[in-house]
Amino acid sequence: MQKEHLNKTPEVAWIFDVDGVITNPAEKKVTEVGLIEEISSKLDQGDIVALNTGRSISWMMDRVIKPIEEAVGDKTKLVNFLAVGEKGGAWASFKDGELVIEVDDQIFIPESLKAEVRHLIESKFAESMFYDESKLTMLSTEMIDGRSVPDYAKEQLILIEKMKEILENPEYRSLDLKIDPTTIATDIQNSHVGKHFGARRIANWLKERGIKPIHVIALGDSQSDTEMAEELQGEYPVEFVFVGDKSKLDSSKLIKKPVFTQKQFGEGTFEFLTSFKE
Numbered sequence: 001m002q003k004e005h006l007n008k009t010p011e012v013a014w015i016f017d018v019d020g021v022i023t024n025p026a027e028k029k030v031t032e033v034g035l036i037e038e039i040s041s042k043l044d045q046g047d048i049v050a051l052n053t054g055r056s057i058s059w060m061m062d063r064v065i066k067p068i069e070e071a072v073g074d075k076t077k078l079v080n081f082l083a084v085g086e087k088g089g090a091w092a093s094f095k096d097g098e099l100v101i102e103v104d105d106q107i108f109i110p111e112s113l114k115a116e117v118r119h120l121i122e123s124k125f126a127e128s129m130f131y132d133e134s135k136l137t138m139l140s141t142e143m144i145d146g147r148s149v150p151d152y153a154k155e156q157l158i159l160i161e162k163m164k165e166i167l168e169n170p171e172y173r174s175l176d177l178k179i180d181p182t183t184i185a186t187d188i189q190n191s192h193v194g195k196h197f198g199a200r201r202i203a204n205w206l207k208e209r210g211i212k213p214i215h216v217i218a219l220g221d222s223q224s225d226t227e228m229a230e231e232l233q234g235e236y237p238v239e240f241v242f243v244g245d246k247s248k249l250d251s252s253k254l255i256k257k258p259v260f261t262q263k264q265f266g267e268g269t270f271e272f273l274t275s276f277k278e
Contacts, residue, residue: 007080013048013213013236014039015202015228017195018055020221020265021243022064025184028145029063032266036064038273040071043080048206048213051083052198052228054187056134057092057101060085065092065099082205087189088197089137093205107137107190110175114139116166117188124162128155129186138189149183159186182222195220196227203232217241217276219269229254243268 016022016039024031043049049068051060065083072078078094085091089107092099118131121141128147132140141159143152163179163186166172180187180194199218206213215237218228221244229240233255240258242249243265251258261268 007046008211010047010080010211010213011215012042013050013202013206013211013216014042015050015052015199015216015218016269017220017222017225017228018051018053018060018064019184021219021225021269022051022266024266030067030266032270035266035270035273036067037071038270040068040073042273043068043077044073046077046080048080048082048211050081050202050205051085052195052202052218053085054087054138054140054182054185055085056132056136057083057085057090058134069094069099080211082202084198084201086135086137087193087195088201089190089193091201091205103136107193109137109139109177109188110172113166113172113188117141117163120159120162120166125155125159128152129159132185138187138193140185140187143184152184156181156186163188194227195224196231199228199231203235215239219243219272221265221268223249226251226254226258229256229258241272243272 019025022035023029030036039049051064060083068081069078075097081094083092090101090103092101117139121129121131129141129143132142160179160181167177176191177188178191180189213236216232217239219241220228226240229238230253232238239256240254241261242258243261246260249258261271263271
């Protein structure tokens, strides 16, 4: 029955970053009233909706995935939804009405490394950050809710140096790992994952199902989000919508000039979705 609602040539494939685009990064939840309904309406009208984030699938479940599922009027349209987490390492889609979670078993962090970093956080940085136990294919530490971002940034610099020392140990030196700090988190991940890898996961998912969107619209709030457009712009007409601080964006690698919203973050996403006309 679901296949009857599988649009092989949708007008748009929407790709959303999550933190700062859908959820409020400080409050770690959706705070923009009506945003989930606007995203869900894109599914109802036959578009593709994909999420592409460093967050885990379990983190997104109650905050984003379930609210979208509940807001969609025609549940069979959920076959056009894909959530990619952990920068491409894990993903979730609806099959026969049920959400199925998949993990790339070629991407992993050694348990011994997880244990070392967990101990480091608990013994040296417990007042400013915590170890994220929800990740399956990468390692993440995150700022404690309510902590000052500038104060966290100072602690983060010390943490990064400690992480570098750990990765220099012989058992980890040969692994293809890198440290990726962001505003409220610090990750250790395989070097090839990222927003570009997540976007490729989405593109492959479309191809496997024979879906060819007329164009792609990717929404982001940070520099790394441009990778989504950069990865796909050779295959599709891609529009990149930026809802962050435009003074901090380098768009030199984009074929098409980015679109900037007047408002920022979730408000900017809502602004663009409500003004967009197909």
